[in-house]
Amino acid sequence: MAKLPVQFRLNGSDRATFVDPASNLLDTLRRGLGDFGPKYGCGQGTCGVCTVLVDGEPQLACLTLAVSCEGRQIETTSGMADGPNLHPLQGAFMDHFAAQCGFCTPGMLTAARALLAKNPQPSRDEVVEAISGNICRCTGYEPIIAAILAAANAPGARRA
């Protein structure tokens, strides 16, 4: 079957590739475009480790049809740091030791980024709700919650 062309903006750069008709966005990012920020966890929408922003909204890349991203803005953790300068959320995750094995971290960062863009001063409950679709099997939730709350108070946390 013929491959289909798809073009979108990935972390601020225009990218184009060809995909199988039923390809998901995660495969397209990782295998097609070499962005290894989002990870493949469950493939079922349960673990949240493939969370990316599509037009600013969090979506699970493993369940997103790649061709539905035509013309849209995709943001992953690969685009969060500005050169050597970490995004405030990334800095807060480091300061609070919020990455243990690190596998859930890209999803957690992206879920937190989506939260802070809409709600710059979230309550603890709102943070818990925002990462409720992300599983950390090291069960290190407390440092992650603390890091997100700390980043919310840091200058520049809303930087896109």
Next chain:
Amino acid sequence: MLDLRTCASLSEAAGILSGDRQALLIGGGTLVMRDVNEGRLTEGTLVRVTDPAFRQMSTSGARVELGAGVSMAMVLASRELAFLHAAARAIGGPAVRTMATIGGNLFAAAPYGDFTVALLALDAQIVLQSGYGSGRAVPLEDFLSARERGGQGLVTAVQFARPQNPAELHFRKISRVKPKGISVLSIAAYLPLSGGRVTQARVAYGAMAPTPIRARGVERALDGKPLDQAAIQAAKQAALEGCRPATDAIASEWYRREILPVHLGRLLAGEPR
């Protein structure tokens, strides 16, 4: 291999779905892409709809109509649909809610499909389009009982009357994982009070049968009664009528049957979970 058809109009999609048994609508992808990723779905045609009518919301009048492609996040962003927010928030985390649609929820196998439970308690109708004709309204309950047979066409929209007093619609999802987990069961109850008595109660369950179901026994037990201890006791006794819960990874059939009357009683008494 899977093919993909992108349809700019609802009738085009309905035509494909009616004519091809191997065609499957893909909405937000939270159900269909799971099967693709698992290798359970490898042949046929995925049908994608880009018609703006599929995501239209008409929420201001007494009759609410929501396109089947409306997402849980869109429901949560609408102040006029506040009475449905508890049910929409029960679906997944924020990323799932960006994607998951109310139309897709109608097809979610137990123990999923919690939003549909609330729609059942609202006595919703769905608009079903087969072939290139116009859509026809079907009671949600009839649609669900025929769901497993499949091939009914394209669900284009959901319609229901806005509850006169939104506080009379109650929703609870019982799960063992906090803050979010898959349903052990869910209950939606529309309990309009008139002169202190319940009139035309509508109660629905999720995960207590292969599809969401209405709890007719409970409705009969409550109708015309004040919500007092005696009525709640009668409702609890009738709670399991028509239930055929499954044993799955979340809970056993026995456990579901044991806790349903408990949670129904708490909901009716206005007690916390």
